[in-house]
Amino acid sequence: MIVEDDPAIAEMVADHLTKDGYQVLHAPDGRAGLEKFERERIDLIVLDLMLPELDGTEFLKQVRSASFVPVLIVSAKDGVLDKALGLGFGADDYLTKPFSLIELSARVNASLRRATLYAAEGRPEARSGTTLRIHELTMDTERLAVSKRGEDVKLTGKEYHILKLFMLNPRRAYSKEQIYRAVWHDDYFGDDNAINVHISRLRDKIEDDPSSPRYIITVWGIGYKLGEF
Known part of the structure; x- marks a missing residue:
């Protein structure tokens, strides 16, 4: 799921990940993102921090209270404090806008691979x-x-x-x-x-x-x- 209020960026990321073989959902704000997260089975979230309705850090806190789903932050905010804040609330990785779609794919693949390995560790x-x-x-x-x-x-x-x-x-x-x-x-x-x-x-x-x-x-x-x- 992509949680991003910029429709051009959301469409670009969705098209790229769809070509990589993923099924992609889009939420234009944090509130809609939470609603989709509660209804759908989500394997990974690509999250902007600057969102209307409910900002990215509050969205992430609420997701983390219920799930360890991998979260990749993609945001224009580039300060050390912003990265520390995002990762501190439980994000798994961080990309700064503008970003390479190739690197985005690499980080999405890596996050899903790590999640699969950790899930396997929990099997009997x-x-x-x-x-x-x-x-x-x-x-x-x-x-x-x-x-x-x-x-x-x-x-x-x-x-x-x-x-x-x-x-x-x-x-x-x-x-x-x-x-x-x-x-x-x-x-x-x-x-x-x-x-x-x-x-x-x-x-x-x-x-x-x-x-x-x-x-x-x-x-x-x-x-x-x-x-x-």
Whole structure:
């Protein structure tokens, strides 16, 4: 589904994705987008941020309260704050207008491929039943759940898989490129902001003091690793 108030852009994107073999729905504003989302089976959302009726960030918050459907933001807003805001509310990727239709196709395909891989991980035949622990943090890979001191920690799909990567490899430091390839299952486009935002959001949820993290620490000049307790 494309949620875009500019009919020319919506038509251009819809035509391109239709040629790629996708069935495409269009909503001209956030309110109409929510109505279609509730009625239809949506596999991916291409979302503009500047929308009438209901803006893109509020639309995304409401979608995320009910679903982890992949969301690709396509917007003219290009500041670091805008990207952090979009990704912080649960978007999976971000393209800035004007954009290449070839890159749009690549990111749509990658988002759907990642969603398929994560869904497969949740199937009974893929579950290991393994419980991972580090200090007061526990990950149940059968339930795809994380808790701290016995209290559930609500993570997005990306946050969960970043944390799982570190907990499975507690002594290894990862570069941002390695994290992106391992979690996004895609080529790294060199956008550090996506990694930084997800790491920051994850720290906010699992650290006692996010400004002085103990679980996910920065390795200067390299990237990040799991802290030692």
